[in-house]
Amino acid sequence: MPDLDTARTEPVPATDHTGLRVMGLDESLLRLGEAPVGRLAFPLDGEIAVLPVNHVLDGVDVCFRTSGGSKVQAAVDGDAVSFQVDDWDAESRTGWSVLVHGTASVVTDEDEVARLVGTARRPWVPLDADARWVRVSTRQVTGRAILPR
Amino acid sequence: MPDLDTARTEPVPATDHTGLRVMGLDESLLRLGEAPVGRLAFPLDGEIAVLPVNHVLDGVDVCFRTSGGSKVQAAVDGDAVSFQVDDWDAESRTGWSVLVHGTASVVTDEDEVARLVGTARRPWVPLDADARWVRVSTRQVTGRAILPR
Numbered sequence: 001m002p003d004l005d006t007a008r009t010e011p012v013p014a015t016d017h018t019g020l021r022v023m024g025l026d027e028s029l030l031r032l033g034e035a036p037v038g039r040l041a042f043p044l045d046g047e048i049a050v051l052p053v054n055h056v057l058d059g060v061d062v063c064f065r066t067s068g069g070s071k072v073q074a075a076v077d078g079d080a081v082s083f084q085v086d087d088w089d090a091e092s093r094t095g096w097s098v099l100v101h102g103t104a105s106v107v108t109d110e111d112e113v114a115r116l117v118g119t120a121r122r123p124w125v126p127l128d129a130d131a132r133w134v135r136v137s138t139r140q141v142t143g144r145a146i147l148p149r
Numbered sequence: 150m151p152d153l154d155t156a157r158t159e160p161v162p163a164t165d166h167t168g169l170r171v172m173g174l175d176e177s178l179l180r181l182g183e184a185p186v187g188r189l190a191f192p193l194d195g196e197i198a199v200l201p202v203n204h205v206l207d208g209v210d211v212c213f214r215t216s217g218g219s220k221v222q223a224a225v226d227g228d229a230v231s232f233q234v235d236d237w238d239a240e241s242r243t244g245w246s247v248l249v250h251g252t253a254s255v256v257t258d259e260d261e262v263a264r265l266v267g268t269a270r271r272p273w274v275p276l277d278a279d280a281r282w283v284r285v286s287t288r289q290v291t292g293r294a295i296l297p298r
Contacts, residue, residue, distance in 0.1 A: 041197045048190045050233040084199040093273040124242040
């Protein structure tokens with residue numbers, strides 16, 4: 001799988017070994033930015049936590065606000081995390097998914113926070129006053145889609 | 150968070166520290182079984198892979214077929230994995246999610262495979278002849294829902 005530096009110039013194969021259509025970087029980022037909900041997957045106490053958040057796409061990075069302690073802690077730890085979005089249609093039995101691998105960090109710069117607040121959709125879950133912005137600095141983006149039959 | 154042995158007898162708190170409604174075990178399992186698509190999260194090459202699959206609920210375990218090499222390998226390795234389902238409504242800004250922590254293994258018993266085939270919905274992605282059944286033996290199930298406002 002190509003990383004971000006080569007993804008825009010490498011040819012994209014039509015399908016992968018399971019017959020899914022391989023989405024290019026631009027299509028994957030478009031889907032990532034349009035999805036109202038995504039899922040942060042991160043190591044927590046020897047398990048993998050998977051928690052939905054309302055995110056925004058900032059360049060190629062995924063940013064979200066959270067007042068959840070575990071999500072902020074994973075960010076502070078600098079753990080390798082993943083962020084996933086997908087969408088499905090049960091009737092046509094088709095769908096797509098996009099997966100980001102990256103590193104999480106808490107956004108501390110006030111100007112950056114102000115800029116992110118300006119771009120953000122209103123979160124669905126009310127946030128505490130101590131809610132923090134978390135940035136997933138993207139290393140790799142991959143996307144797959146079920147081909148219609 | 151209660152494990153499976155205590156989840157049915159422990160009182161379920163109304164909301165968690167982020168204001169989400171805590172779903173009980175029975176409601177969580179119902180949602181898990183009804184969802185047509187779930188996401189397997191597992192360690193892969195130092196990252197966390199998150200891959201959608203069509204699953205079935207077998208008791209409290211999650212089972213699915215896959216011809217994807219990485220998913221089968223994670224199962225063979227006996228890694229701690231997670232399985233997540235959710236559903237959302239962008240208009241009302243509500244939704245719920247259920248998270249399973251468990252251990253994955255390839256199902257090798259032929260009678261068990263035959264029984265699972267009988268219960269399974271037809272997978273959306275055509276499977277290779279070498280597709281295997283994977284069982285996520287559930288250790289913990291938790292669910293959260295956004296309260297309507």
